[in-house]
Amino acid sequence: MKFKQRGLEALRSLVQEATTAGVNTEFTQDFGNPGRTICDFAQTWSVETILVGSRGLTGAKEMFLGSVSNYVTHHAPCSVLIVRETLKKHEPKPL
Structure with missing residues (x-):
């Protein structure tokens, strides 16, 4: 609760x-399978675009942990915009 x-x-x-x-x-x-829930809501609400975040998991990690953004991309009834997480290790160091 x-x-x-x-x-x-x-x-x-x-x-x-x-x-x-x-x-x-x-x-x-709502609770349940996040990808399915997002797609169901998009269908019910006649959504034009879904904005979903992505941690950028690939390979085995994505296979075992699943990917909500991947599911939504392949099952959504509308356009999907995926925003990837910025990795701090790739940010330039201050001078």
Whole structure:
């Protein structure tokens, strides 16, 4: 129950931030297979584009851990924009 409440509080905070920035938002919190849930919501809400993050897992890690972004890309009823995580080890060092 605590986990669910913290999730809802985080979502409400993000909605407030988006509303303040002039972005019309809606949210829901559901549990289950994340990729399938995202695709089901996109179908139900007639979504035009899904924005999903990716940690950039490849090979064995992706096979064992799964990839929500990969699932959504192949099953979504709309366009999908994947945003990859920036790896700090590749960022240039300050001079």
